[in-house]
Amino acid sequence: MSKLFDVLNQVVATQNVLYIRLHQFHFYVKGPHFFTLHEKWEEMYDEVTADMDEVAERIIQLKGEPVATLQESLDQSVIKENEADKNLSDREMVEATLEGLKAYRDLAIEAREAAEAEEDEVTVDIFVDLQSRIDLNIWFFEAWLA
Ligand SMILES: [Fe+2]
Numbered sequence: 001m002s003k004l005f006d007v008l009n010q011v012v013a014t015q016n017v018l019y020i021r022l023h024q025f026h027f028y029v030k031g032p033h034f035f036t037l038h039e040k041w042e043e044m045y046d047e048v049t050a051d052m053d054e055v056a057e058r059i060i061q062l063k064g065e066p067v068a069t070l071q072e073s074l075d076q077s078v079i080k081e082n083e084a085d086k087n088l089s090d091r092e093m094v095e096a097t098l099e100g101l102k103a104y105r106d107l108a109i110e111a112r113e114a115a116e117a118e119e120d121e122v123t124v125d126i127f128v129d130l131q132s133r134i135d136l137n138i139w140f141f142e143a144w145l146a
Pocket of ligand 1: 026042
């Protein structure tokens with residue numbers, strides 16, 4: 001179970017950092033794609049905070065302790081933040097979003113596999129759903145860049 005808790009906490013930490021990072025892009029994006037990107041990132045940070053809540057509360061249901069501070073999130077997240085990224089171009093922000101989403105998807109797969117090892121079907125289900133939504137966003141941003 002401790003492997004599952006470790007990876008679930010990495011997910012929560014990553015979701016917290018992703019939430020902030022998506023705001024950074026939402027606030028600072030400039031250029032002719034402002035309206036679509038600004039709105040897309042808003043939709044994504046709203047979704048990621050709901051997902052974070054779901055995973056954290058699943059950890060509690062399993063009698064674990066979810067990450068609940070910014071410092072733990074920064075330490076354990078697979079996505080890193082960078083203050084200077086507010087100066088990226090719109091295209092670079094999309095590329096950075098895509099890079100983060102791919103790391104997030106890899107982590108979701110790892111979490112699903114850890115849940116499968118524990119025969120925890122409810123947690124497996126959470127991550128099947130999460131991965132399908134991350135995959136959808138990866139497709140959107142790849143199509144935007146193409
Ligand atoms: Fe806003």
